[in-house]
Amino acid sequence: MDPVDLGLLALLFLSAALLSGMRIAFATAFCGFIGLWILRGYTPAATLASMIPHGHLAVYPLLVLPLFILMGYFAYYAGITKDLYWTARQWLGHLPGGLAIATIFGSAGFAAACGASTASAAVMGRIALPELKRFGYDDKVSAGCVAAGGTMATMIPPSVLLVIYGFIAEESIGALLLAGFLPGLLEAFSYSLMLFLRFKVNPSLGPSMERVQWAGRVKSLKGVWGMVTLVVLVMGSIYAGIATPTEAAAVGAGGALLLALPRLSKGNFKSAMLETARTTSMIFAIVAGVLIFVHFLGFTGMPAQLAENIVQIDTKPIVILVAVLALYLVLGMFLDGIGMLLLTVPIILPAIKALGIDPIVFGILVVRMVEIGLITPPVGLNVYVLKGVAPHISMSNIFRGCGWFVFVDLINVAILITFPQIILFIPQTMIN
Amino acid sequence: MTELFVVILLTFAVIALLALMGARAEFLQRRMESLLTYLSAAIILFLMAYVLAEVLMRYAFNSPLPGHLEGAELLLPMIVFLAVSYTQARNGHVGMSLIVDLLPDRARLLTDIVTLILSVLTCAVLAYFGAKQAYFSWQIDDVTMTPPYWSIWPSAAIVPVGYFLLSVRMSLQALQLIIPHRFPEPVADDLESPSTT
Amino acid sequence: ESTVWNFNVWGGKRAFTIGIETIKKILEAEAPGSFELRINYGDALGPPKKNPESVRVNAFEAAQFCVGYYPNKFPLLSVLELPFLLPTKLRQRANIEMEVLAHPLIVEEMAKRWNIKFFGPSFLPGYEFMGNKRIETVEDMKGVKMRISGLNATALELFGAVPTMVIAPEGYTALDRGTIDSFGFPYTYGFGSFKLYEVSKYVTDGFNMSGFMCFQGVNIDAWNATPEKIKQALPTAQNEAIDAMIKAYKEADEYWIPIFREHVEIVKIAPSERVKLQTVSGKIWEEWADGQTAKGRAGNEILDFVKATVAKYTN
Numbered sequence: 046m047d048p049v050d051l052g053l054l055a056l057l058f059l060s061a062a063l064l065s066g067m068r069i070a071f072a073t074a075f076c077g078f079i080g081l082w083i084l085r086g087y088t089p090a091a092t093l094a095s096m097i098p099h100g101h102l103a104v105y106p107l108l109v110l111p112l113f114i115l116m117g118y119f120a121y122y123a124g125i126t127k128d129l130y131w132t133a134r135q136w137l138g139h140l141p142g143g144l145a146i147a148t149i150f151g152s153a154g155f156a157a158a159c160g161a162s163t164a165s166a167a168v169m170g171r172i173a174l175p176e177l178k179r180f181g182y183d184d185k186v187s188a189g190c191v192a193a194g195g196t197m198a199t200m201i202p203p204s205v206l207l208v209i210y211g212f213i214a215e216e217s218i219g220a221l222l223l224a225g226f227l228p229g230l231l232e233a234f235s236y237s238l239m240l241f242l243r244f245k246v247n248p249s250l251g252p253s254m255e256r257v258q259w260a261g262r263v264k265s266l267k268g269v270w271g272m273v274t275l276v277v278l279v280m281g282s283i284y285a286g287i288a289t290p291t292e293a294a295a296v297g298a299g300g301a302l303l304l305a306l307p308r309l310s311k312g313n314f315k316s317a318m319l320e321t322a323r324t325t326s327m328i329f330a331i332v333a334g335v336l337i338f339v340h341f342l343g344f345t346g347m348p349a350q351l352a353e354n355i356v357q358i359d360t361k362p363i364v365i366l367v368a369v370l371a372l373y374l375v376l377g378m379f380l381d382g383i384g385m386l387l388l389t390v391p392i393i394l395p396a397i398k399a400l401g402i403d404p405i406v407f408g409i410l411v412v413r414m415v416e417i418g419l420i421t422p423p424v425g426l427n428v429y430v431l432k433g434v435a436p437h438i439s440m441s442n443i444f445r446g447c448g449w450f451v452f453v454d455l456i457n458v459a460i461l462i463t464f465p466q467i468i469l470f471i472p473q474t475m476i477n
Numbered sequence: 478m479t480e481l482f483v484v485i486l487l488t489f490a491v492i493a494l495l496a497l498m499g500a501r502a503e504f505l506q507r508r509m510e511s512l513l514t515y516l517s518a519a520i521i522l523f524l525m526a527y528v529l530a531e532v533l534m535r536y537a538f539n540s541p542l543p544g545h546l547e548g549a550e551l552l553l554p555m556i557v558f559l560a561v562s563y564t565q566a567r568n569g570h571v572g573m574s575l576i577v578d579l580l581p582d583r584a585r586l587l588t589d590i591v592t593l594i595l596s597v598l599t600c601a602v603l604a605y606f607g608a609k610q611a612y613f614s615w616q617i618d619d620v621t622m623t624p625p626y627w628s629i630w631p632s633a634a635i636v637p638v639g640y641f642l643l644s645v646r647m648s649l650q651a652l653q654l655i656i657p658h659r660f661p662e663p664v665a666d667d668l669e670s671p672s673t674t
Numbered sequence: 675e676s677t678v679w680n681f682n683v684w685g686g687k688r689a690f691t692i693g694i695e696t697i698k699k700i701l702e703a704e705a706p707g708s709f710e711l712r713i714n715y716g717d718a719l720g721p722p723k724k725n726p727e728s729v730r731v732n733a734f735e736a737a738q739f740c741v742g743y744y745p746n747k748f749p750l751l752s753v754l755e756l757p758f759l760l761p762t763k764l765r766q767r768a769n770i771e772m773e774v775l776a777h778p779l780i781v782e783e784m785a786k787r788w789n790i791k792f793f794g795p796s797f798l799p800g801y802e803f804m805g806n807k808r809i810e811t812v813e814d815m816k817g818v819k820m821r822i823s824g825l826n827a828t829a830l831e832l833f834g835a836v837p838t839m840v841i842a843p844e845g846y847t848a849l850d851r852g853t854i855d856s857f858g859f860p861y862t863y864g865f866g867s868f869k870l871y872e873v874s875k876y877v878t879d880g881f882n883m884s885g886f887m888c889f890q891g892v893n894i895d896a897w898n899a900t901p902e903k904i905k906q907a908l909p910t911a912q913n914e915a916i917d918a919m920i921k922a923y924k925e926a927d928e929y930w931i932p933i934f935r936e937h938v939e940i941v942k943i944a945p946s947e948r949v950k951l952q953t954v955s956g957k958i959w960e961e962w963a964d965g966q967t968a969k970g971r972a973g974n975e976i977l978d979f980v981k982a983t984v985a986k987y988t989n
């Protein structure tokens with residue numbers, strides 16, 4: 046059989062395994078191992094597969110992940126997330142869909158303390174979902190808000206995925222993180238606009254809150270100080286040359302621990318630690334499994350073939366860029382972000398550079414597509430995580446709730462392609 | 478190919494042993510998972526402290542910790558694989574139940590058992606060959622790039638330990654579906670965090 | 675039936691990979707349709723630090739290796755990474771490397787433990803330092819946070835340097851913000867591709883430190899099963915690869931040095947300063963050899979061989 050066909054067949058097989066409820070971490074490892082077995086024989090396949098987890102997880106840039114997750118949980122137990130959500134409600138609650146919009150801005154604020162979309166979705170899900178339910182907001186909309194809102198954690202610095210992109214593309218990670226800031230804000234505002242319009246048209250989705258007087262709103266601003274402290278600590282330690290971007294994650298986690306200490310019970314401390322261990326383990330088990338599958342795909346040459354075909358098309362660079370991003374949309378339905386980046390960026394980036402597209406712009410766009418992949422079926426990590434927090438909402442309803450957000454995301458991508466200055470403005474101003 | 482049969486044989490031997498042990502196996506596995514997850518959490522805290530110590534030593538005393546970067550790298554697989562079975566026990570590994578939820582009870586039961594057994598075999602292969610690799614790493618004294626040249630094998634050895642416990646855990650889960658009378662539903666223990674439901 | 679080799683290499687196409695691209699071109703032209711060398715960039719086939727283990731079991735036939743990532747995997751070959759042991763000229767280094775790689779002890783180390791045969795060159799240009807502390811003499815290194823690994827770090831430490839590790843992609847921010855003072859990289863293209871010149875004031879020219887010893891290796895069984903024509907063509911292909919790499923590095927220099935000049939001062943390191951570094955490093959070489967001998971390996975023998983080969987090519 047032609048290896049490329051084998052790759053496609055394996056993707057089908059993987060989809061079937063996933064649809065039959067097999068855990069992603071094991072379904073990917075299983076399909077990847079069987080594929081390697083077919084191509085390379087049993088012992089080479091088993092040896093290679095068994096080395097992939099340690100070979101790819103014991104790498105420095107990935108250390109930020111448990112640290113960012115820990116920071117997120119400590120920030121959560123320090124009440125930072127709740128405070129932010131409260132402040133957002135005072136300012137935005139009175140709008141149509143106010144509580145939903147406040148959830149988006151709460152997530153955007155929390156994104157500044159949290160580098161992983163899944164962690165953000167898990168934490169915001171715990172805080173916002175009960176509130177949204179209490180006020181009778183539509184389950185699908187609520188779940189969509191949290192799952193899609195969580196993806197902003199990947200765009201607004203700190204961001205695990207941008208660190209990984211920078212690592213693969215050998216681009217400045219500092220510049221990449223700064224570049225994500227405005228697209229992240231754009232995301233927050235456009236989600237809110239969409240929610241505003243939807244609730245305006247269909248008020249039955251959920252009620253508005255009572256309008257809060259300006260004095261009350263200004264007073265509520267004290268709720269953001271925890272988040273601001275963390276941002277200052279993290280950005281400040283990098284800016285002052287005290288810590289590298291990776292180390293700043295430890296500074297952030299340590300800072301969040303200090304902020305949390307006054308309120309932190311022994312039980313909550315234990316929870317924060319165990320949940321960090323569990324979330325880290327869950328994410329990395331998937332990374333390990335996906336990378337086994339991804340390396341198998343590498344042997345088939347299928348991804349390289351796909352990328353090559355797309356880049357060789359004789360047409361305008363912008364058309365190719367859109368086609369490449371469309372490819373990421375499809376891949377994002379199945380693959381996890383880290384695996385997808387690891388697989389495709391080294392192959393496709395030289396072509397992208399040859400087309401005259403800025404690698405930082407491309408990085409933001411690709412990571413933006415990966416974010417979309419987090420909330421599209423059948424493999425949507427944020428949706429799965431949210432499902433863990435909200436067992437009462439069915440998986441398909443969460444996916445459905447994300448539909449409108451994916452639509453807005455695509456418009457966002459179009460805006461970013463048209464005005465790449467949104468991406469480049471801050472890094473260019475800050476670094477030169 | 479002989480190794481394939483060894484792995485399959487060992488896997489089913491372990492499953493048979495677990496079936497014989499019944500609820501006691503569940504109890505022991507749970508104790509082991511708790512212990513290792515506390516260890517994983519402790520390593521996370523240590524990692525944070527270790528990185529902060531590097532920052533402090535470098536910035537304040539111009540004397541960074543030797544081998545810090547690589548030492549920190551080696552902690553990551555430990556964090557992940559010490560907690561991996563615990564995560565599975567608490568349904569923490571994500572999957573799609575969209576379609577299987579629609580199946581009739583018996584078909585669903587069968588699907589769950591089959592996917593669990595496939596996962597058990599996969600993890601058993603990774604555990605067996607991972608252990609061989611860790612042993613090889615110990616044999617050749619594989620070390621990191623820079624003095625003090627940390628040994629790689631302790632970190633590499635945690636990976637097969639994690640996959641082994643995972644395959645035991647998922648075997649237990651399959652046994653709970655196949656012979657439920659011998660494996661009563663496990664009760665939540667003190668590790669269950671108050672904020673998760 | 676066509677022979678296909680899967681070759682695993684990390685990163686993208688660059689000067690560093692010109693050698694393997696050259697060999698691919700020559701060998702494939704030698705036996706059209708019956709031999710294919712598939713170069714997989716971006717470590718598409720497996721984790722880069724486990725390349726030796728993967729080639730050992732023939733998970734893929736061939737790969738790129740750098741001893742510096744795992745000095746104990748190729749203990750004797752790590753002789754080529756000893757600080758300031760090799761001469762400054764790239765051509766001389768390449769010649770010495772080829773001789774060392776053909777030494778029976780090295781061939782045995784590769785074959786016995788790894789089932790690997792040396793296949794093609796993949797050397798790096800000498801290391802220099804770019805950053806915000808001016809280094810002109812060995813005294814200037816005192817208290818300077820320099821990013822460098824392995825025994826090179828030990829050597830510079832003897833002059834009061836403070837070896838610090840940050841990963842390459844963080845180099846830009848670390849230099850920009852002063853987290854570290856100086857970054858060691860193969861000159862020039864390492865600095866160029868990470869744009870470190872944008873955030874630096876100085877770059878040295880004359881350390882010419884040998885850093886990572888990198889090469890291409892192939893599984894011996896795969897090699898034995900290769901068409902005879904390919905085997906015969908390899909030496910020529912290797913020489914062409916050396917030429918192509920040296921040319922590519924020279925072109926990189928011609929491209930980057932004018933750009934560096936606009937941003938940083940290029941500080942010449944006098945040969946007499948390098949001699950100081952070399953002299954002090956002699957102690958590290960001996961310690962290395964004794965350490966190998968203590969573990970039952972022919973450390974002194976291989977060190978003496980390298981020293982003799984260096985003398986042969988530099989006199």
Ligand code: NA
Nearest residue numbers: 156198201203
């Ligand atoms: Na973030």
Ligand code: NA
Nearest residue numbers: 378418421424
């Ligand atoms: Na998806």
